[in-house]
Amino acid sequence: MALPASRTYIDIHILQTVPPANLNRDDQGNPKEAYFGGVRRSRVSSQAWKRATRTHFAERIPEQDLATRTRRIGAALTELITDGTGLDDEAAARLASALLARLKISAGKKEGDTAYLFFYGRRQLAAVAALVRERAAELSALDDDQLAEEIKLMPVQEQFSTGHPMDVALFGRMVADIPALNVDAATQVAHALSTHAVELEFDYFTAVDDEQTEEETGAGMIGTIGFNSATLYRYATVGLHQLRENLTDDEAAVTAVEEFVTSFARSMPTGYGNSFAHRTLPSLVVVAVRPDQPVNLVSAFEEPVSVSAGLAEASARNLAREHGRAMRCWGDAPAYTGLCHTFAEAGDTAELLKTTFGEPLAFPQLLHGLRSHLTDTLKQAAR
Structure with missing residues (x-):
């Protein structure tokens, strides 16, 4: 079957609130950070979340169908x-x-x-x-x-x-010695950034020696761990046309997109996981299928969210407004959008999200709608 003549990108936009954590440490052992919009932000590298996504694949897909x-x-x-x-x-x-x-x-x-x-x-x-x-x-x-x-x-x-295998087709492979073995990645993953300013904090901890006698005093160990907490904006995009070329099969390409969206949304880097138990689920997932180009909406947070409470809801409203502004300015409406969120159904945030992205769906329904749309897209391209 011929490849799709046109390009098709699947953009995934996620807002996720993480409690005190050190998901991805720098060379000093502290959470990675970046300056954006003139303030310091929490950052989780794309490599860390790609690794977490691949690890999540391993829980869902037979080992022989994966890469190492x-x-x-x-x-x-x-x-x-x-x-x-x-x-x-x-x-x-x-x-x-x-x-x-x-x-x-x-x-x-x-x-x-x-x-x-x-x-x-x-x-x-x-x-x-x-x-x-x-x-x-x-x-x-x-x-x-x-x-x-x-x-x-x-x-x-x-x-x-x-x-x-699916993960090589998604993430690509570069072999400097043998260009013939290179595989162009179908996926791009952005560094996750907090939608607001953050401050680095430190947890001072002590550990007691269980075998010390009553006469002995003091801790058996003393240390510190850097941490922060944040509402993160996460973004990734998948080129269906490139994925189809890598896998040479329509159904396999659509399944790979579905698995990637699932694992990207549900995965979490494990840095200091035992110390912070930081695993959460996103409060918002938006999937937009675009026939033109990938669009990262991080500019929604160039001016940092500064409310004293409700950072996730304020971030969701900023995201919806930025998407609306981009469509009005450039005239590039997605061919399909799917929305899943956890905000109160009767609130202003939910209404704005509905107006911008459509009716909210449960995550399995979002995946089903995405799969149907991509399947139809490939069928039409093959005609």
């Missing part, structure tokens, strides 16, 4: 070759090294490691192991030159160039 990112691809391939061939670890490792040599990835400091993290699908690596499994005994008996010649005839690189 590691330097230790040699050890993983060795294990796959050993399984079912009867070869010992040394012979299997030799075959694995010969196969990976075809990729010409720079070697790391440790034997068998690559110089950088390599992002690959588990099924892709299994397909590479399958290239030698039936001939494992025969190939292991060859000398190094003969083995290299036999491996040259095998489509090793092709196994990593097709059949991409």
Whole structure:
């Protein structure tokens, strides 16, 4: 089936209030921050939330259908070759090294490691192991030159160039040594920013030594942890056209969008999770399907929200107004919008959100509507 002729972007806008936490620490161990609109904001890096999203995938999708990112691809391939061939670890490792040599990835400091993290699908690596499994005994008996010649005839690189798992298709892959293995990311994730100014605070803590005697005084340990609390604006966008190209299948592309929206909305970085128990759910999720370009609405908070109470509601109103201003100015109305929020149904905030984004839906209904719209979009493009 032909690719969609036009571009289609799925923008995800999220407001989420987080209690005292240190989700994503800097080199000093304190929560990351940024200056925006002239004030200091809480910040969570895009890398941290992408990692959290990928981890959430693992809870929902079979392991074999996902990717992994590691330097230790040699050890993983060795294990796959050993399984079912009867070869010992040394012979299997030799075959694995010969196969990976075809990729010409720079070697790391440790034997068998690559110089950088390599992002690959588990099924892709299994397909590479399958290239030698039936001939494992025969190939292991060859000398190094003969083995290299036999491996040259095998489509090793092709196994990593097709059949991409969902997370590689979404987040992309860059291999500096081998441009042919690069996969253009279908997803962009912004750094999450607080909609208001924040101040860094410190938790001074002590820990008691359970075994100290009554005669002993003082704490067994003393320390501090930096933290802040914030209502965060989170944004990501998915290019359906690029995702469709990476996955080469319409239904798989739509499913990948649905899974990404789910995991992006429900995931949370785990930094100091045991100390702060900071996991919350968003108070607002807006999904907008655009045929023109992605639009990050962070400018809604360039002037920081400054109310003394109700930061989330004030932020939601700012977001709705900014979306309305952008449409009036540029004339770029989304092809589809879906809204899910937790604000009081009878309040002014709920009414403004409804006027701007449409009837609020439960999150499963939002996903269902999004899936139907994207499915229809791809069907129309294929005609």
